[in-house]
Amino acid sequence: MGIGKKARNIGHIVEGKAKEKTGRALGNKSLQRRGKTEQAMGKMRQAVEKGRDTFKS
Incomplete structure (x- = not known):
């Protein structure tokens, strides 16, 4: 996850x-x-970014 997005x-x-x-x-x-x-939007976006990072590796 990019630092800016996080x-x-x-x-x-x-x-x-x-x-x-x-x-x-x-x-x-x-x-x-x-x-x-x-709050829910921020948490959901954060989870999506973590999922993307998981599949990139």
């Missing part, structure tokens, strides 16, 4: 966690959901 994926996860926590603190359910979705 950093971007981790960035999505961290940004999602921040949105979720902010949404929880403000009582904003929509922001919480968007945060959870963004």
